[in-house]
Amino acid sequence: MNKTKSKPLGLTAKILLGMAIGIIFGLLLRNMFPANEIVKEYITDGFLHVIGTIFISSLKMLVVPLVFISLVCGTCSLSEPSKLGRLGSKTIGFYLFTTVIALSFAIMAAVVIQPGNASLTSTENLQYVAKEAPSLSEVIINIIPTNPIEAMTQGNMLQIIIFAVIFGFAIAHIGERGKRVAQLFDDLNEVIMRVVTLVMQLAPYGVAALMAKLALTLGLDTFGSVIKYFLVVLVMLLFHGLVVYPVLLKLFSGLNPLLFIRKMRDVQLFAFSTASSNATLPITMEATEHRLGVDNKISSFVLPLGATINMDGTAIMQGVATVFIAQVFGIELTITDYFMVVITATLASIGTAGVPGVGLIMLAMVLNQVGLPVEGIALIIGVDRLLDMVRTAVNVTGDSVAAVIVAKSEGELNLDIYNDSQAGKVALSFDEQVHRPL
Template sequence: MIKLKLHWQILIALLLAVIAGSLTGTTTELFGVRFYAMFDFIGTLFLNALKMLIVPLVVSSIIVGIAGIGSGSAFSKLGLKTLLYYVTTSLFAILVGLIIVNMVAPGIVDGEPAKNLIGLSENTSDVVAKVEGKGTGDLVGVFLRMVPTNVVAAAADGQMLGLIFFSLLFGFFMTKIEEDNAENMYTFWQSIFQVMMKITDWVMLFAPIGVFGLVAKVVASTGFAAFVPLAWFFLSVMAGLLVHFLVVLPLLLYFVGRVNPLNHFRAMAPALLTAFSTSSSAATLPLTMECVEKNAGVSNRTSSFVLPLGATVNMDGTALYECVAAMFIAQAYGVELGFVQQFTIVLMALVTSIGVAAIPSASLVAIAIILAAVGLPVEAIGLILAVDRILDMCRTSVNVFSDSCGAVIIARITGEKGVLGEPPLNQN
């Protein structure tokens, strides 16, 4: 029996959804039940399953990642340089995405918000009120929300910024207690993280069904007009990913690592193709390490620290995608986001990209967090699911390439010999 890969299943579901939605419309019934209502039920159920994963997945991922950094020689020079690289490249990626989405404005069609074309149900005035409530005044409110008065209440209310900050602190100070207790705590959170990854894998098995329901609902209510802004959204994300992949990261390799970017592209080709086909930086990690060590000449000491850490906390492509998606949805609702709201999106995209598990489509969870943080309705995720799989393959390749660039650059600035055939940099 032939088992189709998930991306083929989603593409087939997308095609079937277009056909079903166009044939049934909003009024066709079967045994007294409208097809439109069935599409809505299926899509809502899938979105609820994604929302269910948010708190345990993000908390366990961040705690495990930070605890892994903090143990042993965690905050040594190697660790600090690695973290600085990852934060810098993620920030560059987000800013590239922010610039492109503001220039292209994919959520605006013929000068009007694409809300009606896309079939988003919430009133624009309600969305505007929520967004204004999230960021009025100045930036102080953004930072105040980082420190919740009650962590459990923050989790229940979906205030993920505070929960993420608490998780960062918890993971760091977990390494400061007695070794036996720290090891037990790490095992506990690592087990939760592994369980959540399994559950996420299981939920994503139903992604084709969820995509079918969500897309069929949109097509049934709006026809094919919904795919015009969606195409512009797709092109905006692809443009941002290409700029980061072909311009930003090669410039860092050339000016900071002092190596030929073309040599590194050749060295990483097998890992990049694997990342593209699997949409998982975690699944690609063994091959990434092999390419970085054997083809690029980076030592195992550097690659074994930088790459596993990068597979957890360095998600340049994902961070860019989250930013563009949130801005696209805001534009589609006709919501003008000011500096505070855009700063919140940048900050949340940067922080949540750390907490996104290195598995296919986990960024959908992070997008839900960002939308909630700025007061935008989570239901709009349903539309971008139609192109999420293809973009997931592309952004995973960017994530993996950024990790490998980090390994090369860190190896170069720490004085390693023979990286991509180059002599070591002079060390002061």
């Protein structure tokens, strides 16, 4: 009798299992020990917080070196200034185009469905102290780093991107010495991608801890009168991620969008569990290059830029939230107001950092622009954590779609890898990953 060797679980299955175990564990503790201080202190704020934070920190640890090294590698391979300009215009143009689409659909859905109802919600005693959002002029000025090292220590992604592009461009134009430096960065890029592979092994445990803590801390009563708002934003996020992006991918590249969605499951789960585009960036880059076949010189330029300026999920939230708050307070918005919401939210998405919860800060800027009370943010803050997780998954999906489309247009997409459903699939054991030869 032949014994078939059991197939090891893939990364997606492990992450899904970790999510399920975490949610079940959190709900069991919540129901068995409600409002228990020991559970809160030693499990929720203790063990689970430590494990979840270590996982997030291990991802964030890679962001700055990965972005800088990858972007230098990508830029120094683009010796022609015209190609760099062409890449930039295509990438930024696509990101702005999808953001406008996301906002337009979100506002139309909110106007038609009308999730805000003043009769359901009391607007008295609403309090939300918003941090001051940067103005457009400050965003533009702050793009250029005065101190690149300081930008790296503070994780200022736009400044890091600008410096890396300039640095890589200089390497490409100093002849033989530049080739030696470029080879060094290529080797460093291989090292950092191997570190990404190792960190990915921690994902199921980190995700389990994050989900358990979320199940323990999120109150079901927070939905209340904002259930319609929650559902409208959720449906629009799913529509944008599962309909709009696949349609654009098919339209601009002719590739199979269903294959793309299947290959992006790991990245979407990472993004959902971390609620941070920046923390997910190492995983996004690894999957885009090895599973989708995008050349490193394209992915290293498009993806870091997308993690910084492509916030379609955040834009959808801001569009629906603006209409919702206006309806709750009984304030009529004009066509001009809606137009200003689209313009302001698009610019706000460019200045939105890829970290959890920052979308609410930028929403304050959008509300001020159309004269709506910022206090209305207090209505939606209770459910924003869940929506933040979903919109982050949408954001990283959009980044990868842009990378594939741009790579296809530049002839830098490996179609054999893209069409191979098993390409780059992580199913090796930890020991095999560590000892696999470079």
